[in-house]
Amino acid sequence: MTTTRHSRVGDATSPPHGERNTALVEELRTSGWVRTDRVAGALEAVPRGHFVPPELAAQAYANEVVFTKRDIDGTALSSVSAPWLVAGMLERLAPHEGDRVLEIGSGGWNAALLRHLVGTGGHVTSVDIDPDVVNRAVSALADTSWRDVHVVQGDGRDGYGDDAPYDGIMVTVQASRIERAWLDQLAPGGSLVVPLRVRGMGRLLTFTAENGHWRGGGWEQCGFVRMRGEGSAQDTGATFQVGDGVRLRVHDSPLPEASALTDAALHGRREMWSGVTVGVTERTRPLVDLWLATILDRYGRLLGDTAPSGGDVVPLSGGSSATWTGTTLAYVAMRAVDDSGTRFEYGVAWHGPDTELAEQVTDQLRAWDQQQRGGQGPSLMLYRDQAPSPSTTARVLGRGAPQLVLTWPR
Structure with a gap:
């Protein structure tokens, strides 16, 4: 079951980004996480501080994660992702003007950045299982230029079929598998950016369409708040x-x-x-x-x-x-x-x-x-259903479909 939240409509006024936001964007450029003017422009136009809770404002422009909610045992349940990681994911997805994009895992900042990149002709849907996170995102997006982001409460494993197909899907929670719904909701040629656990290690991967399957690459080390919802217990x-x-x-x-x-x-x-x-x-x-x-x-x-x-x-x-x-x-x-x-x-x-x-x-x-050493790294193929018979040097990751097959070059 999903519940839709709409930002209330008001004057489209962007909050000021100020010197600290400008300094953060320059830091991301210098460190190489921001490679294109389009992503830099989005980060300059959408200040992170507007999406960080007021009580955590002192951390808003630090280049590190801000945890916004924890369980009673201290486990992080939601966060505003680290700017370097957000920038890197935007560069990977590289949405175009007019694209339709799905974000899985909400909070507001990343959705607003995506909305800036796809422009008025595009559409961004952001889904999260936690009503507190959904309400925070809706509140932060209200009365801004990005208030038409479609924020949905629901299990991100199901994606959001009502707004599909998507030219790109960005997953901003740690996933232990690729969900079939995500692949079903991608438009032909669409891309998927996801932090995936590979035998317990978080790796940021980009999947692009290739001859009836998807090829994964990137392998950047990363960590995200773990995905919650039905089936999460088996992923721990x-x-x-x-x-x-x-x-x-x-x-x-x-x-x-x-x-x-x-x-x-x-x-x-x-x-x-x-x-x-x-x-x-x-x-x-x-x-x-x-x-x-x-x-x-x-x-x-x-x-x-x-x-x-x-x-x-x-x-x-x-x-x-x-x-x-x-x-x-x-x-x-x-x-x-x-x-x-x-x-x-x-x-x-x-x-x-x-x-x-x-x-x-x-x-x-x-x-x-x-x-x-010094090579291109492993080849990772993603198949919606059953993979072709893998070679003797390949490893099938996870269980069931969709199926991931990893092969190191020899």
Whole structure:
């Protein structure tokens, strides 16, 4: 069931953007997130501060996310996305004058930016499951030049068929799968920009039409508030405590035995080094994590608190790619290779008797270095229904249709 909210009609007056908004747009240009004059013009015309709640006004022009609602346990339920990420998504979708666009996950700012880009001949629909978010978006859009954005309360998994077809769909909540409704509501040749969880890791992807299917690309590391609604419980993955302050997060993978992990953690930490060295500025960790996530059959993210007290089990800051057997836990480690702290070597730390597991992960780190480093990244194909028989080197991501097939170049 969906409920429509209309902004009340008033004089079309845009709020002033001021010096702080101008400085933010310049920062986004300088950092490379804004690449085109069209997106820069939208950000200049639609000040972020107008869509941030008054009590959070001090954060309005910082280049970071502003959380606007949390659950009783502190889990973020809604936010105004970070400007760098919003700019990057607008550049990816690249809506034209006159386009029809669907935004899944509302709040007002991104919808107003899209509305500015599609112009008076275009149309923007914004859907969110949370009535508080919908009401906030409607209120912020009222009496502005973007007040005709169609704001709808409903489950974003269903899209919004009444305003379809869309030339572009932008998903601004973390999705764990591509929904069939989104593909059904895209116009021929339409594009989809979505932050998708790939075995638990958030990656920003752009899907464009190609010969009866869609090709995905981009792979930018990102994080969003998780999508809510029917079916959300099955998207949360599973968490296993490994030690005090250390946990293993598993998505789309065979699950370990909890007792096997805690038993493995009792073994002392051993390390094996690959000889693969990288510079800090290369930003290779997201690529290495993606490689391991799509190569290893058993995959999870080993996460630790700021100062974990889990004994010898110490993941990297931000998490380590991990795998396991019935007796052993292994995960990615790094060590400095010079005094400057700018170059590091990849390796594997493991706990338990299965040295072969550590050797397998080390071999995959070397394979990434030899076969994929500096390359174009993996190929990702999206099929509305069943994919053609994938090659032996391909991995089918998720379960059921629509189907995602990932292949690394050889």
